[in-house]
Amino acid sequence: MTESATNRSFVQLAGVGHRYDPNPDIPPAITGINLDIRRHEFVAVVGPSGCGKSTLLRMIAGLLKPSEGSVSVFGKEVDGPRDDVGIVFQKPTLLPWLTVRKNVLFPLKHKYGRYGREDEKRADELLAMAGLETFANKMPDELSGGMQQRVGIVRALLLNPDILLMDEPFSALDAMTREQIGFDLLKIWQENPKTVLFITHSISEAVLLADRVLVMSKRPGTVLEMVSVDLPRPRTTHTISNPHFGKLTERLRKHIYEPEVA
Numbered sequence: 001m002t003e004s005a006t007n008r009s010f011v012q013l014a015g016v017g018h019r020y021d022p023n024p025d026i027p028p029a030i031t032g033i034n035l036d037i038r039r040h041e042f043v044a045v046v047g048p049s050g051c052g053k054s055t056l057l058r059m060i061a062g063l064l065k066p067s068e069g070s071v072s073v074f075g076k077e078v079d080g081p082r083d084d085v086g087i088v089f090q091k092p093t094l095l096p097w098l099t100v101r102k103n104v105l106f107p108l109k110h111k112y113g114r115y116g117r118e119d120e121k122r123a124d125e126l127l128a129m130a131g132l133e134t135f136a137n138k139m140p141d142e143l144s145g146g147m148q149q150r151v152g153i154v155r156a157l158l159l160n161p162d163i164l165l166m167d168e169p170f171s172a173l174d175a176m177t178r179e180q181i182g183f184d185l186l187k188i189w190q191e192n193p194k195t196v197l198f199i200t201h202s203i204s205e206a207v208l209l210a211d212r213v214l215v216m217s218k219r220p221g222t223v224l225e226m227v228s229v230d231l232p233r234p235r236t237t238h239t240i241s242n243p244h245f246g247k248l249t250e251r252l253r254k255h256i257y258e259p260e261v262a
């Protein structure tokens with residue numbers, strides 16, 4: 001967690017559930033989720049496919065209304081799409097006819113109809129932080145998949161959201177790029193503290209990046225366990241060889257694959 005993180009709950013889910021199908025014979029997607037995320041905390045979410053991870057993310061973004069319980073941010077109930085949330089998906093969906101810089105600035109243009117010199121400066125600063133300073137005037141198809149995903153992250157950060165929601169952001173990348181971009185994300189997060197919810201299917205990625213890992217059960221998704229990752233920061237490739245890293249990934253694996261014995 002960054003130094004400015006406080007113990008106060010920032011994002012709070014109280015008894016949250018969601019059912020897509022009103023038929024009571026069909027189980028809800030998620031049910032009875034209680035969760036407190038502190039400001040600037042990095043929380044990873046893992047769990048079997050279809051357990052409701054994206055459903056949870058969409059409710060925090062205000063894109064989906066819970067059918068039971070409530071979601072609040074800083075004590076205020078979420079009742080619609082939020083402005084203070086940046087979202088990064090598996091594919092960055094960049095506009096192919098705009099340069100990298102213009103893609104990054106696009107949400108501002110879309111929201112306010114224009115952007116100024118200061119915004120361009122901020123875009124360039126964030127691009128530099130993501131190692132893309134020499135690519136600002138390139139077109140998306142001149143970039144590798146990893147670079148395009150970095151552009152997607154920078155775009156999500158440009159409006160300086162309080163909350164960054166990431167739904168399997170690195171799953172389309174090869175293993176080496178994935179590890180590197182994870183470290184880059186941590187560097188950006190430490191310089192621009194945000195409250196992060198990071199969905200992943202990779203247990204080691206969750207442990208490497210997060211302050212805490214939320215383990216969800218299979219459908220209907222509930223909280224199986226919240227595991228604190230008490231590994232020092234900054235996390236580096238050395239973190240992976242720390243014996244405690246191995247213990248934590250082992251423990252999470254047991255929770256997911258043998259929940260009844262964990």
Ligand SMILES: Nc1ncnc2c1ncn2[C@@H]1O[C@H](COP(=O)(O)OP(=O)(O)OP(=O)(O)O)[C@@H](O)[C@H]1O
Binds near residue numbers: 029
């Ligand atoms: N729009 C929808 N309408 C009906 N059912 C849905 C809808 N979206 C998701 N579901 C169902 O709700 C459950 C949870 O879906 P969700 O996408 O949240 O899971 P997930 O954990 O993110 O899955 P994955 O790991 O495969 O991406 C799944 O059984 C899914 O089929």
